[in-house]
Every structure is written in C-alpha cells, then in structure tokens.
Amino acid sequence: MTQAxxxxxxxxxxxxxxxxxxxxxxxxxxxxxxxxxPEIGALIAAIVVYxxxxxxxxxxxxxxxxxxVLYEASVMGIMALPVALLMIGGEFDLxxxxxxxxxxxxxxxxxxxxxxxxxxxxxxxxxxxxAIGAFNGWLLVRTGLPSFLITLGSFLILQGANLAVxxxxxxxxxxxxxxxxxxxxxxxxxxxxxxxxxxxxxxxTVFYWLVLAAAATWLLLxxxxxxxxxxxxxxxxxxxxxxxxxxxxxxxxxxxxxxxAWLVGMHILFSFNTVQSGEGVGxxxxxIIAAVIGGCLLTGGYGSAVGPVIGAFIxxxxxxxxxxxxxxxxxxxxxLGVMLLLAALVNLWVRRQATRR
Amino acid sequence: xxxxxxxxSTGGTPADAPAxxxxxxxxxxxxxxxxxxxxxxxxxxxxxxxxxxxxNVRALHGVDLAVHPGRVACxxxxxxxxxxxxxxxxxxxxxHTEGEFLIDGEAVRLNTPREALxxxxxxxxxxxxxxxxxxxxxxxxxxxxxxxxxxxxxRLDIAAMKRTADAELRAMGIVLDDLDQPIGTLSxxxxxxxxxxxxxxxxxxxxxxxxxxxxxGVKQSGxxxxxxxxxxxxxxxxxxxxxxxxxxxxxxxxxSVLRLGTVELSAARGDVTLEELTNHMAxxxxxxxxxxxxxxxxxxxxxxxxGEQDVKAPLAASEGTS
Numbered sequence: 001m002t003q004a005x006x007x008x009x010x011x012x013x014x015x016x017x018x019x020x021x022x023x024x025x026x027x028x029x030x031x032x033x034x035x036x037x038p039e040i041g042a043l044i045a046a047i048v049v050y051x052x053x054x055x056x057x058x059x060x061x062x063x064x065x066x067x068x069v070l071y072e073a074s075v076m077g078i079m080a081l082p083v084a085l086l087m088i089g090g091e092f093d094l095x096x097x098x099x100x101x102x103x104x105x106x107x108x109x110x111x112x113x114x115x116x117x118x119x120x121x122x123x124x125x126x127x128x129x130x131a132i133g134a135f136n137g138w139l140l141v142r143t144g145l146p147s148f149l150i151t152l153g154s155f156l157i158l159q160g161a162n163l164a165v166x167x168x169x170x171x172x173x174x175x176x177x178x179x180x181x182x183x184x185x186x187x188x189x190x191x192x193x194x195x196x197x198x199x200x201x202x203x204x205t206v207f208y209w210l211v212l213a214a215a216a217t218w219l220l221l222x223x224x225x226x227x228x229x230x231x232x233x234x235x236x237x238x239x240x241x242x243x244x245x246x247x248x249x250x251x252x253x254x255x256x257x258x259x260x261a262w263l264v265g266m267h268i269l270f271s272f273n274t275v276q277s278g279e280g281v282g283x284x285x286x287x288i289i290a291a292v293i294g295g296c297l298l299t300g301g302y303g304s305a306v307g308p309v310i311g312a313f314i315x316x317x318x319x320x321x322x323x324x325x326x327x328x329x330x331x332x333x334x335x336l337g338v339m340l341l342l343a344a345l346v347n348l349w350v351r352r353q354a355t356r357r
Numbered sequence: 358x359x360x361x362x363x364x365x366s367t368g369g370t371p372a373d374a375p376a377x378x379x380x381x382x383x384x385x386x387x388x389x390x391x392x393x394x395x396x397x398x399x400x401x402x403x404x405x406x407x408x409x410x411x412x413n414v415r416a417l418h419g420v421d422l423a424v425h426p427g428r429v430a431c432x433x434x435x436x437x438x439x440x441x442x443x444x445x446x447x448x449x450x451x452x453h454t455e456g457e458f459l460i461d462g463e464a465v466r467l468n469t470p471r472e473a474l475x476x477x478x479x480x481x482x483x484x485x486x487x488x489x490x491x492x493x494x495x496x497x498x499x500x501x502x503x504x505x506x507x508x509x510x511x512r513l514d515i516a517a518m519k520r521t522a523d524a525e526l527r528a529m530g531i532v533l534d535d536l537d538q539p540i541g542t543l544s545x546x547x548x549x550x551x552x553x554x555x556x557x558x559x560x561x562x563x564x565x566x567x568x569x570x571x572x573x574g575v576k577q578s579g580x581x582x583x584x585x586x587x588x589x590x591x592x593x594x595x596x597x598x599x600x601x602x603x604x605x606x607x608x609x610x611x612x613s614v615l616r617l618g619t620v621e622l623s624a625a626r627g628d629v630t631l632e633e634l635t636n637h638m639a640x641x642x643x644x645x646x647x648x649x650x651x652x653x654x655x656x657x658x659x660x661x662x663x664g665e666q667d668v669k670a671p672l673a674a675s676e677g678t679s
Binding site for chain 2: 222223224231238
C-alpha cells in the first residue's frame with residue numbers, strides 16, 4: 001500500500017521544475033504572428049496585381065477606373081462575405097450564385113404580376129432568400145450529408161425554377177421592366193444609386209460592401225457567434241461537446257448567405273429594371289474563390305472577413321484591368337485560375353510557417 | 358478540500374494508515390472518501406445496474422458505479438469493453454436503456470451534453486477536447502464566453518477572458534506565455550491540462566476523463582496525472598477512463614474493470630494490488646485459461662502469465678465489498 005500510494009505524488013515532481021516555462025511555448029515573434037494572419041498572402045497579391053495593372057494599363061490609373069474596379073469588386077464582395085463566413089463555419093453553398101437571381105426574380109415577378117408596390121416584392125424576396133438558406137441549413141444538419149451535395153441539389157432546383165417560372169409568367173427568359181411601378185425610384189435609391197466623392201461617382205454597393213465587411217469582422221472576432229463559427233468549422237464534435245449550438249450556427253450561416261443573395265439580387269433588379277433568369281450560374285465559384293484567395297481555409301475553421309474583401313478587390317482589378325489594358329477579356333478566367341492556385345499555395349506555406357512550433 | 362469532514366474517519370482500514378503517513382493530502386482524501394462511501398454518503402453520480410443496447414447489441418449491462426466528491430473512480434477495460442458507452446451515458450451523449458442513472462440521488466435521463474454540463478458533469482475527451490486552430494483563451498471559454506455591453510453591441514470581454522484563463526491555468530500549475538497561440542501548437546499533455554482546467558473553472562463537480570493519457574508519452578502522462586490529482590484535491594469527483602492500470606493505480610481510489618460490457622472487477626484501493634489490477638487488465642482471466650494451450654506452442658513464454666488462482670482472488674474480494 002505504501003509503495004503504491006507514493007507514486008500518486010511523484011508525477012508532480014518531474015514536471016514542477018519546468019513549471020515556470022512549462023514546455024515549448026515561447027512567445028512567437030511579431031513577424032511570425034503577422035504572417036499568421038489569414039489575409040496576409042492576399043494583401044501581398046493585391047499589391048502586386050495593382051502595381052502590375054498600374055504599370056501596363058494607363059487608363060487604370062484614373063480615379064474613375066478605381067470606382068469601376070470597386071463596383072465590380074463590391075457586387076461580388078457582398079456575397080463573398082457570407083460565403084466566407086459559411087466556409088469558416090465548415091460548409092459550402094453552391095446555390096449562392098443562382099439564389100441572387102432567384103431573389104431578384106421573386107421581387108420582380110411578384111410586384112409586376114400583383115401590381116403592388118415594389119417594396120412588397122422586396123420584402124417577399126428577402127423572406128424567400130432566407131427560406132432558401134434555412135432549407136439548405138436545415139437539410140444539412142438533419143441529414144448530415146455534405147453541404148456540397150445538398151447545395152448542388154438546391155442549385156439545380158433554383159436554376160431550373162428560375163427559368164421555368166420566368167417563362168411561365170412572361171413567355172420570355174427575362175422579366176418585364178418594373179421601372180414605372182410604385183416605389184421603384186425609392187428602392188433604386190436604396191439599392192442602386194451612386195454617391196459622388198471628389199467628382200467620381202461611386203456605386204452605393206461599394207459602401208454596403210465595406211460596412212458589411214466591418215460588421216462581419218466585428219462579428220467574427222468580437223462576438224459569441226463569431227467564436228461559434230470558428231469552432232463549428234474547426235472541430236464540430238468538440239464544439240458540440242462543450243455546448244456550442246452547432247445546429248443553430250450552421251442554419252444561421254446559410255441564412256446569412258441568403259440575406260447576401262437578397263441584397264445583391266435587389267441591386268441587380270433596380271439597376272437594370274429587368275432580370276435575366278439564366279444569370280448567376282457559375283458565380284458561386286467566384287465567391288468561393290474570393291474567400292480562398294482571402295485566406296479562408298477550404299476545410300473550415302480558419303479565415304477572416306478582411307480576406308474575402310481583398311479577394312474580391314483582386315477579382316475587380318483583374319476583370320477591369322484586362323479591359324483597360326486592351327487585352328482579350330477571355331483571358332480573365334485563366335488569370336483568375338492562376339491567382340487562385342498561387343493564393344492557395346501561399347496560404348498553405350504561410351500557415352505552415354505560422355503554426356510551426 | 359474539506360468536503361468530507363462531516364463523515365467519520367473511523368472507516369479507514371488499517372491498510373490505509375501507512376498511506377496517510379506517506380502522502381498526507383492524497384491519503385487523507387482517500388480515507389475520507391472511503392469513509393463517506395461506507396457511511397452511505399451520497400455520491401454525486403451513481404449508476405445502478407445501468408446498461409445500454411444499440412438495437413440487438415448490448416454494449417453495456419448491469420454496471421454499478423459511484424462517484425464521490427474528492428475521489429477518483431477509475432474505469433478500466435480493453436477496447437470494446439464498454440468504456441466509451443459508459444461515459445457517453447454519463448456525459449449525456451447517449452441515454453441508458455436499462456437500470457438507473459442518479460445525480461445527487463435523483464434519477465435522471467440526460468438528452469444533451471449541455472444538460473450534463475448544467476448539472477456539473479464535464480467531460481474531457483481524448484481527441485476532441487479542443488479546436489486546434491483557435492487560440493488557447495478562445496478554447497478555454499468556448500461555449501461559455503464572457504460578454505459585456507447591452508444586446509446590439511454585446512461583445513466578448515476579451516481582456517477578462519484572457520485574464521481569467523491565465524489565472525485559472527496558473528492555479529492548476531499550467532503556465533503559458535502566449536494565450537493567443539493556436540491550441541494545436543501545444544503538446545498533447547498541455548492540451549489535456551487546459552481542458553481539465555476549463556472544466557474545473559466552469560463549476561464541474563464531476564470530471565470525466567476519457568483516456569487522457571492514451572496518446573501521451575511518459576512525461577506528458579505524468580503532467581496529466583498531476584492535474585487529475587489537483588482536480589481531486591479541489592473536491593471534484595473524477596471518473597478516469599484508461600486502459601493503463603499503472604496510471605489508474607497512481608491516482609485511483611476505486612477501480613472498476615469492464616469486460617464485454619459488464620463489470621468484471623469492482624474494488625476499492627485497499628482491496629486490490631497493482632499486480633492484480635494489471636493481470637485483470639491484461640486479459641488475465643482469459644490468458645490464464647489459455648495458458649495451458651499456449652504452453653503447447655513453441656516460442657510462447659507462459660512463465661510470466663498469472664495462473665487461474667491469481668485472478669480468482671480479487672473477483673471474490675470484489676463480490677465481498679460490493
């Protein structure tokens with residue numbers, strides 16, 4: 001008994017001399033901690049791309065061009081934000097691209113067919129967009145199937161329904177113009193106006209984009225919900241075991257994507273008065289690409305809201321820069337692919353450096 | 358520390374007396390706890406003939422277990438013995454299908470880990486105790502974050518959380534220089550220790566440790582065992598799941614060996630030696646039966662195996678005590 005009980009105290013003795021430092025956890029240097037930021041790779045890439053187009057394309061240097069780049073970036077960037085949050089939470093949404101078109105179509109067709117104030121359509125479209133997100137999320141937590149499969153399914157459903165429903169009501173692939181309806185001008189001010197800054201007209205979406213990015217950053221880093229997003233994406237089982245409402249978090253994230261789709265959909269509707277029902281296909285990948293270029297981990301649990309902002313800005317610079325440089329715009333996708341691969345490699349390398357002991 | 362002072366210390370058997378002299382803190386604890394047990398002191402968590410069936414498969418059957426404050430109840434068993442099922446019932450991940458599960462003497466049925474947490478039962482899982490890419494302090498408060506400010510601007514109280522995490526970790530003897538580093542960069546023993554400190558801080562009365570030393574080296578295991586002892590000395594009841602009898606015997610007050618879903622051995626510390634425990638854990642009973650057959654095979658050394666009589670004795674002893 002004596003011999004047996006004595007070891008109970010002994011484990012402490014070898015460990016206690018090391019207690020002041022307790023192993024190998026010395027503080028990491030500032031540069032290494034900076035390099036551990038998810039968006040650092042994207043930031044370097046953005047500077048390189050900017051300098052590149054600034055050098056080769058003279059029109060790219062004008063303030064008006066920058067406004068165009070920002071507009072291009074904002075329309076994608078608004079969606080890239082919730083998609084990035086969802087990705088940090090460990091899931092994909094392939095239906096995000098067509099959901100934008102669906103919400104625009106809903107508002108447009110509903111207002112036109114019922115001849116009601118466009119704001120009714122806007123509100124119903126929001127409900128529909130949130131419902132699509134909730135459906136994706138609910139099916140995911142209910143079945144445990146990969147989000148890739150579930151949202152691929154809802155992507156196809158929405159793509160088909162967009163075309164079929166539009167053709168049913170209008171006999172055409174585009175909706176009727178709603179520009180002469182009640183509330184249109186007001187809604188246009190809210191969703192698709194321009195604000196002059198220093199003689200340059202900047203689209204209102206740019207401001208939405210930046211405000212939402214700030215809100216998303218605050219949400220991720222300063223709220224409980226942000227903590228839950230990281231935990232759900234980082235290790236779902238651990239998160240559940242310590243009491244994080246994983247189901248709520250996932251459904252809420254999918255609904256956030258729905259809300260983003262609604263905002264972009266309303267912008268498209270009120271900028272062009274009519275909606276092409278086949279639009280939006282393929283955009284879901286652009287959102288994911290912006291998030292990945294911005295340093296979000298494809299497997300979840302790591303990333304930031306600033307990253308996809310930079311990712312979308314790179315997207316805007318490339319798509320406009322090619323035009324300003326008078327190149328064949330067909331090269332855009334190829335350029336984007338190269339950017340994506342480079343970003344993925346840089347992020348991989350950076351993360352290995354940063355988390356290395 | 359003095360949860361059990363109300364119970365008389367006369368229950369301590371003479372066998373325990375040297376232990377008290379050797380290691381005053383732990384020894385006294387064991388005596389007090391045992392006294393509480395014998396006086397009918399109420400365990401925090403108790404299983405009475407509990408079992409769990411998955412369809413036709415009976416994973417666990419007729420298990421008795423009592424967890425007292427300030428005591429370490431060790432559950433040993435080989436792979437597939439039912440250890441995981443047992444902790445899943447106690448931690449609220451699964452529900453028992455037979456017998457009784459009592460918390461503070463009241464029969465309960467836990468539906469989620471959250472309910473178990475609310476009743477003061479915290480589980481530290483071997484592999485999924487933490488989220489590797491999140492900083493240490495975020496992991497520490499995950500699921501129970503501190504906030505400040507009114508609702509629309511309610512935000513994490515990061516300064517308070519870092520301060521508290523640091524103080525709590527230091528109280529358990531864990532000193533980390535940078536709470537912002539991802540917890541995945543800590544060693545396995547440090548991660549377990551953080552998880553234990555977290556459970557202690559959040560008011561756990563019962564701590565379930567699922568094979569905390571299984572993936573660790575000798576030194577790291579020692580670190581974890583130290584924190585188990587620290588948690589016990591803070592008055593927590595500990596369920597220590599392991600398949601290493603040496604680790605169990607270092608900190609345990611009561612030992613239950615599971616085999617094929619039932620309790621093969623249930624003995625207090627004074628009623629079983631490390632050797633008997635090791636024999637049981639090594640599949641002693643089965644190996645003893647196989648000894649005769651193995652002896653026929655060339656190249657198998659059966660000299661060190663226990664005989665049939667070696668593993669019979671503690672079984673009888675366990676029947677006497679339980």
